[in-house]
Amino acid sequence: MEEKEIHIKNLLRACGMQVFVDYLFPALSKDINVTVLEMSRICPEFNIFSANAQNTRLSKAKTIFKNGWEYDALEIIASSSRVPYEIRMKAREMLG
Numbered sequence: 855m856e857e858k859e860i861h862i863k864n865l866l867r868a869c870g871m872q873v874f875v876d877y878l879f880p881a882l883s884k885d886i887n888v889t890v891l892e893m894s895r896i897c898p899e900f901n902i903f904s905a906n907a908q909n910t911r912l913s914k915a916k917t918i919f920k921n922g923w924e925y926d927a928l929e930i931i932a933s934s935s936r937v938p939y940e941i942r943m944k945a946r947e948m949l950g
Contacts, residue, residue, distance in 0.1 A: 858923070858926070859926070859930070862918065862923050862926055862927050862930060863930060865914045865915075865917055865918050865923075866914075866918070866927055866930060866931065868911070869910070869911040869912075869914040869915045869918075870911060871930075871931045871934065871936075871937050872938070872941050873900075874918075874927060874931065875928070875931060875941050875945050875948070876897075876899075876941070876944075877893065877897040877899065877900055878893075878915035879915070879924060879927075879928070879948060881893055881896055881897065882915055882919050882924070883924070886916060886919050886920070888912070890908045890909055890912055893908065894908070925949060928945045928946075928948050928949050929949065932945040932946045932949065
């Protein structure tokens with residue numbers, strides 16, 4: 855496994871693969887500068903996490919986007935056996 859893939863997987867673990875697919879990827883695809891407060895408004899489900907967790911998850915997802923790894927991340931999620939089937943399928947759909 856190459857270093858980039860390991861780095862992406864670590865970032866995904868920190869933000870959560872399901873959270874990345876369900877909330878973070880759609881929001882950051884539209885606006886990479888979205889704030890935690892805006893995320894809470896866009897996705898009320900994001901509020902179930904503590905303030906620290908919200909900041910961490912959003913920060914790690916932004917790092918993925920800033921490096922241009924968002925589609926690599928979706929590939930990793932789509933091929934992960936530890937992610938629910940519906941999330942893997944959703945990630946594949948997002949890949950086009």
